[in-house]
Amino acid sequence: MPNGEYLRYVALGDSQTEGLGDGDDTVGLRGFADRFAEHLTAVSPGLQYANLAVRGRVAGQVRAEQLGPALALRPDLATVVAGVNDLLRPRFDAAEVAGQLEEMFAALTAAGAHVVTLTFPDIGKIAPLARPLGSRVLDLNDRIRAAAARQGVSVAETAAPPVTTDPRMWTVDRLHASPLGHERIAAAIADAIRLPGSSDAWTRPLPPQASPTRRQTAAAELRWATAFLGPWLGRRLRGRSSGDGRTAKRPRLLPLGAPPSHDSPPHEAPSDPA
Template sequence: MGLRGWADRLAERIAAVNPELTYANLAVRGRLAGQVYAEQLDAALALQPDLATVLAGVNDLLRPGFDADVVSGHLDAMFSALTAQGATVATFTVPDITRIIPAARPLRGRVDALNQRIRTAAARHGVIVAETATHDVVTDPRLWSTDRLHSGSRCSCDRGLL
């Protein structure tokens, strides 16, 4: 069956109550926020979605030269374009990856900076924010894949988790 990420699981849950759901997952693992903006936004807008989820920036904060303002600028532009077209947009804050990957402790400030900017951009555009940064359950190692960057198979709908 291949990888089933959170977006696939969310679509499955929505389809259970709305069988007319048309779903497209444009995500490509490993993309930086600028790449998501450049490569996926136009395709998303062409679909004229009622609901769009935007999750980008985690790969950026892992790289040297991370700039939270640049990353949030890409997110802000995506939020703006999608909401201007009438889509309900949802996004996520970044979990405290230092609790999943102890060697990542130097990145804690970057996570906090990105999360603050995500909240600010989301508020500016009326974007729904799933506040994952503050919930202990999202840092439970059993819910993560072995790379500790993507959700794992135990992050399942049978327990009410996506």
């Protein structure tokens, strides 16, 4: 789009796009997509924005449930961010996940939208108990880059800067970005499409802080496993998801300041992943 003037932005994805970690279901979720829409509105005051994301969704569900409605909205800009819920599951197939993403990339670009996606930071650097998943993250990121290159999709490389694994960028569940993390992701996406006023400032490190001792680190890992990992595994074994019964928070294109068109069901579990 000339001068970065987009008029219809649609966000597809899971809980990160929905905004978990940035606000709550009482006061409302914000998240990187809302924050990115703010960047866009500063350039294009007439922007209309829809957010179709639903927490707990894997990439195949995002494609099956959100792609059709997204295409019906005829966006000129779309973000597609999914895959974290897939790589947390025992049976993870990076090629299959990337294929689901590429189908969305292809359909949206063919419909005239500029599509943006992102790569994922190493989960093991955020939650040490998740280090065995590091190879999955690297594999998925490589496949996302390749699919994006084939389809002419812009990529915000949020996997690269060390700041993206700073604990302050994440909530206590270590699976959802904090308000600061969502702010940086939005800035990264704006930078990826060279939106007027954007820059690479999002990559800069946060002010230094004291490092925890080994004992403090071990205690923090135990608290995290007890408060978040254990309950999450329990829900998976019971076949439940934080997204059960939920619908998109913003299914229609509206100006950024307009309230959502309907109420969402009650929030189930803030500790569930994306």
